[in-house]
Amino acid sequence: MAIGEFDLIKCYFERSASSAGVELGIGDDCALLDVPAGKHLAVSMDTLVAGVHFPADASSRLIAERALRVNLSDLAAMGAEPLWFTLGLTLPEPNPDWLENFSVGLFAAADEFNCVLVGGDTTRGPLSMTLQVHGAVDSKNALRRSGARIGDLVCVTGCLGDGAAALAVIQDKLWPGEDAREYLLDRFYRPRPQLVEGQLLLGVASAALDISDGLIADLGHICECSNVGAIVDIERLPLSSAMRANVSVMQANTWALAGGDDYQLCFTLPPAKQLALQTLIDSGQLQATIVGEIVSGSGVICRSEGVEVNLSATGYNHF
Ligand SMILES: [Mg+2]
CATH class of the missing domain: 3.90.650.10 (PurM-like C-terminal domain)
Known part of the structure; x- marks a missing residue:
């Protein structure tokens, strides 16, 4: 019997750890989050499709690690500090081994870089994932692409x-x-x-x-x-x-x-x-x-x- 969406999130992606700035995490209609005072919220999203952005038969642990790390790279580029992320996961078939390894890889990267999963969605279809990362950056100082000057x-x-x-x-x-x-x-x-x-x-x-x-x-x-x-x-x-x-x-x-x-x-x-x-x-x-x-x-x-x-x-x- 196929695992239901509710159980899938509960089984593999819900963790009880409380985190700074997370008033309410996974489990309600929305997450409730506090942006640190004096900071901009930096937001970036990436979609990764099997066979395009990673080999379809690659280990799900590695796919998850790579997906989050690549997203965090965009926060790095602005000088932002990671806070939270959300995950949209499309799967052909909810395979427990695949999901277990995926969640191990995802949380390994999340813990290493202090980025907390606060919500997500799962659907059935060809394998792909969308992650959205949120970070905080000093409101006056974010590193933009537009600041280069002749002689730099x-x-x-x-x-x-x-x-x-x-x-x-x-x-x-x-x-x-x-x-x-x-x-x-x-x-x-x-x-x-x-x-x-x-x-x-x-x-x-x-x-x-x-x-x-x-x-x-x-x-x-x-x-x-x-x-x-x-x-x-x-x-x-x-x-x-x-x-x-x-x-x-x-x-x-x-x-x-x-x-x-x-x-x-x-x-x-x-x-x-x-x-x-x-x-x-x-x-x-x-x-x-x-x-x-x-x-x-x-x-x-x-x-x-x-x-x-x-x-x-x-x-x-x-x-
Ligand atoms: Mg980039």
């Missing part, structure tokens, strides 16, 4: 290209050694939302976003919103040794520029804040690399050894 430096957190390299591993197109394989798959299924980093950049960065579609595409959004252009120096791109050891320099740089699923932050830095950034880096609080600069004009230009290059699907070459 372009920076990124962490390493770039691992998401695309991981996808190649999943698609059986790249066969690294065991350690590199483990590292890359972990980056894909358990991306690190740069929440601490985003909050450290409040009052330091002039603009920011998270890199979900590749540096060029996402930096392009900052340029568009800020009415500026950008130059990226390919030699400055931060690459992981796991990726570097297993592909050509050209492939590594192409993935770093145009691959997706990295969920690092790209931010712009006024020259006057360079010392503040260096202090954060030197003290070990932030891993960040300067990769380029904001210029007049529009769009993103890539440079290799000081010369403008043309980026295509298979790599880049000099004009």
